[in-house]
Each structure stands twice: as C-alpha cells, then as structure tokens.
Amino acid sequence: MLIGVGPGDPELLTLKAHRLLRSADVVAYPVARVEAAGMAVAIVETYLRPEQRRLPLVFPMVTDGVALQDAWRAAATALAQQVQAGHRVVFLCEGDVSLFATGSYVLLALQRDHPDVPVEVIPGITSVAAAAAAGRWPLVFQKEELLIRPCPDTPEAMETLLDQAAAKGTVLALLKLGVRWQWMQPLLAARGLLDQALFAERVGWSDQRVMAATEVQAEERPYFSLLLVRQGTNAVLP
C-alpha cells in the first residue's frame, strides 16, 4: 500500500511495486499544494491507466510541526477511508518509503490513528544506491561503514564530521547539498578529498548529473543533490 517508486527512473520501480501500482483502484501521492505536480506520480506516469483514480494528498512545504502533523494525519485518514471503502489503494513515495520519506510519517499516522487498517510497505531504490550505481562508485567495502544523513549546515560541522568519519572508516552519503556546495567544494579541495568524492544531482531523472566532485564548480546546486565521500584509500586491490 505504501510503495517506494525509486529516485526518478521509471525502470527503477521493483516488479512488485509495478504490479501493485497497476492493479490499484486509487493511486495516492504527495503534492506540495493543491493542483501542484507531484514528483512521485511523475515517475510512474507512464504506468497509470485512465480508469485509475488519482488522489493527490497535500503536504505543505513548511517547518511548522503542527501543520505537518495535521497533513500526515489527514493523509492517513484519507488512505484509511479508501481502504475501508473496499478500494485497492497505493500511496507513492519517491525513493524508498523508509528513508527520510513522507511515507514514514504517513505510516506512523496510520499505525497510531488507524491501527486496524492493514498496511503493506514496498521498499524502493534510494537516491544513494542509484547515485553510486550511476557513478560506478563502490559505496561501502567490508571494513567500512555507511552514514546517510542530510548535509551539515555549516563548514565547521562538516569538518567535525569528516574528522570523525576518517577515524572510523565511515563513508558519508550527504543529502540535500543545494546551496551548501558553495562552501563544500573548497572545503573538500583543501582536504584533498575532491578526487575521492562523487557528486550527484537529480539522480534518475533525464537531466541527472553524476560526476567526480572535481568537475563541479563551487556554486549553488539543486536541492536534490548529494555527495558521496570516502577518505583514505579503499586499498582492497594492490
């Protein structure tokens, strides 16, 4: 019922997500405001059938906790009503349902407010896995660990994070680079890390850019941009 549709490429849906999507009566998806286009539904547009009912659910782009909670609960109630009316309903989530996703909040609201409604969650390809694949950049080797998090807000926080990561063999996947790339690029350059970092933006979309960080100038990048950083060498081959 909650379906991860992957980061952008319609072919990165799983067979299971595709099957459940195709057999749904109602296709629900997040939008930022009434009448706005939804990114998750745009990914699967090619698979939708005309007779499937579309149910956009509004999640405002705000930081007000109460407004967000209201949106999650309203979405959960709207989905529960569809299920209770006997419809097969899917709620689309960009990327994976569980990783920094609106779907996680909707899931929580369903579990709290509608515990009797059966919920199934179908995982999706994350932007991190898709970026690593597109860049042919091995993400984590056996003696490393992977930390996935939003990009730190300040250069100071990033310096601290890099120091901690270097000490532990942590590979960093930093999401939502955006404007922070302006200071991130010189910071990585000063540490000699640009060579070992992969820059990716709008992974899976037709205007995707995935490249060595050395090739990206220090300027503002889109919100949906991410960085993979490994320190030291992965000396697994001589």
Place this chain on the structure above:
Amino acid sequence: MLIGVGPGDPELLTLKAHRLLRSADVVAYPVARVEAAGMAVAIVETYLRPEQRRLPLVFPMVTDGVALQDAWRAAATALAQQVQAGHRVVFLCEGDVSLFATGSYVLLALQRDHPDVPVEVIPGITSVAAAAAAGRWPLVFQKEELLIRPCPDTPEAMETLLDQAAAKGTVLALLKLGVRWQWMQPLLAARGLLDQALFAERVGWSDQRVMAATEVQAEERPYFSLLLVRQGTNAVLP
C-alpha cells in the same frame, strides 16, 4: 552489467534489472565453490531462460586477502572476456551492487584491469530497506541519520556505539548479527531498547522472520540476520 537482484524476493528486482537479465546471453553469478549453489542466482531462477548460458564465478569464503583479490580479478577477467566476445553479460549481486557486495570488488577489478570494458551498474533493494518495509518500521526521520555497518564484535564495542548513536540521533542498521545475538539481546534488554528494535533474518526469502526484537530469544541466529535500533522516541506525532 552488474545487477542488484535485491535481498531474496524475486519481485524485488527492478524492472530494469529484470529486462537486462532477460535479454542477457550470459548470466554470471557468485558461488562459494565449484558446483555450489549461488544465492543471487537462486533469487532470479524463475526468470532465466534455458538458452541463457550460466557462468558461476567462484569467490572462496576466506579472509586471505590475496586469495580474494585473485578471485575478484579472475571474475573481472571472465566478465571482460564475455563482453569482448560480443555477448550481453550480466553479473548478479544479492541486494544492492554497492553495499558490502562482491559486486563492488568486481567493479573495482574491472576498472583497474579492464578500463576499456563498458560497465553499467543497476542498483538493487538492500536488506536494510526490505527489513524496514517488512517490519513497517520507519527507518529514518528528518532529524535523524542512518548508520549501516556490520554488527560490532563485542558487547563493549556495542555499548560505545549505542552511546555515540544516542548523542547524535543515529539510527543503527547492524548487519550479520548471527552468533552475536546471544549477547546483544541481554545488552539491549538492559538498556530498555528491545521495544524499539526490529530483528530481521533471511529477509525476502520464504523463511524470512521479521519481528520486534522483544520476541527473539538470546540464542544464535543465522548469519544473514540484522537489527534496526532507534534510541529515544521519534516524537514526530503527539
């Protein structure tokens, strides 16, 4: 060419992986020894056509660095030879190609030894995403971060890791629990964390077990078992 086939459920292949697999002339996959069954190929068995050539590649289950490097390089050379002979070849990887996967080592060997051979990498669903989905366990919320790593080897290392994770709002995904669950279960119980942890083993396979950690006794579990741990509450809903 390097294809993630997901953690076990054949329906968790992506549409792209399925298409490339079906159109391949040669299907290569890792095995632990000659004549052994391969897990990755078992996942896609139902999709293979009789006329597709199967190419098992041996990766011995050893810790000897030289023996492993020889295996990665031999596999890369075998794949490169197939490509150079004009065949469409895929190499199957359980889970995602980039995350603690044999595929990452093969990719590295291809890039080093056969830089002219074109390589495409198709991402796959990880066992972490599949476990979170199966357990309807929201993996990371906005103000958290996710650390994916092998389970620590000792209770002392685990205590340190939990302290560090608590300080930062880090959700832990600990792979390869296996025998360590014997000491992990009482350790989590002493910290009052069993309620908030998800235990998963053999995710995606028919004998999969995904459940609250409270339900799993302190005994040895399979190698392919993992734990998701969140400390504190995810107080995103009142």
